[in-house]
Amino acid sequence: MPGRMASSLDASNLSEVFARRLAASGDQSLRQALVATVMHLHALVRELKPTHAEWRSMIEFLTEVGHACDERRQEWVLLSDLLGASALVEEVNARRPKPATPNTVRGPFFRADAPERPLGSDISLDGVGEQLAVSGRVQDLDGDAIAGAEIITWQANSAGYYENQQPDLQPEFNLRGIFRTDDKGRFHYLTVRPAGYGVPDDGPVGRLLRKAGLPLRRPAHLHFMIRAAGFETIVTHLYDGSDPHLEQDAIFGVKPELVCQFERAAEKPCWRLDFTFVMARSKQGVQS
Numbered sequence: 028m029p030g031r032m033a034s035s036l037d038a039s040n041l042s043e044v045f046a047r048r049l050a051a052s053g054d055q056s057l058r059q060a061l062v063a064t065v066m067h068l069h070a071l072v073r074e075l076k077p078t079h080a081e082w083r084s085m086i087e088f089l090t091e092v093g094h095a096c097d098e099r100r101q102e103w104v105l106l107s108d109l110l111g112a113s114a115l116v117e118e119v120n121a122r123r124p125k126p127a128t129p130n131t132v133r134g135p136f137f138r139a140d141a142p143e144r145p146l147g148s149d150i151s152l153d154g155v156g157e158q159l160a161v162s163g164r165v166q167d168l169d170g171d172a173i174a175g176a177e178i179i180t181w182q183a184n185s186a187g188y189y190e191n192q193q194p195d196l197q198p199e200f201n202l203r204g205i206f207r208t209d210d211k212g213r214f215h216y217l218t219v220r221p222a223g224y225g226v227p228d229d230g231p232v233g234r235l236l237r238k239a240g241l242p243l244r245r246p247a248h249l250h251f252m253i254r255a256a257g258f259e260t261i262v263t264h265l266y267d268g269s270d271p272h273l274e275q276d277a278i279f280g281v282k283p284e285l286v287c288q289f290e291r292a293a294e295k296p297c298w299r300l301d302f303t304f305v306m307a308r309s310k311q312g313v314q315s
């Protein structure tokens with residue numbers, strides 16, 4: 028007597044069979060995420076119909092991405108950023124009411140251990156570049172000042188490099204600092220005007236995307252993280268509105284609310300930037 032017939036698997040039903048196998052057991056949210064991921068992966072295979080050699084080269088690429096990571100470099104984050112996935116994750120989590128300052132991608136160059144500095148300090152420790160005076164205010168949705176808000180800033184230098192990319196050329200913590208707003212919610216410090224930069228293109232991600240013709244430039248910007256008890260933390264950039272690459276930011280981080288005009292001044296500091304950060308209360312009433 029013949030054994031039980033195995034059901035026939037083909038391109039049309041394999042995705043459904045996978046989903047059914049997971050249906051009875053396991054963590055529900057993990058199962059949902061896995062099923063959705065596999066449905067999209069199967070759809071991709073059906074659409075592209077890769078040859079064995081092409082599929083092997085895709086796996087080799089992902090292997091290389093993993094091997095390119097170390098404590099100074101995160102190639103997976105770069106892949107997520109350059110494919111627009113990091114920006115999309117920000118978008119689907121953006122439930123902040125207007126006129127709160129929107130978040131954008133944090134990027135890979137943040138350091139949590141930057142020093143706190145008094146208001147008015149110059150964070151350019153080597154003084155190389157055109158001096159920029161940054162000032163501003165932190166306020167809530169009603170326009171009331173938030174005193175004691177923490178302003179963490181980091182930026183590239185006038186050649187487009189972060190201090191932790193050039194440990195032998197720039198002083199440690201160059202162009203980084205933590206400030207606190209005064210009792211009127213105001214802050215100010217000195218820095219230099221940053222240059223735009225190319226994202227790292229010497230690894231598997233940069234090589235692949237350059238070959239595909241994707242622009243790998245980032246327009247000039249300053250990074251900020253603003254924290255205050257009871258408010259949602261803002262993680263964002265302020266962009267130089269005169270940068271020619273604003274429309275083609277490699278990591279899709281530009282939002283109109285974050286584009287600023289640096290004002291030219293007759294005397295030093297030669298550039299000025301003033302910006303008001305607007306914070307929304309966190310839903311739990313605690314710092315997020």
Ligand SMILES: [Fe+2]
Pocket residue numbers: 134136183248250
């Ligand atoms: Fe940056």
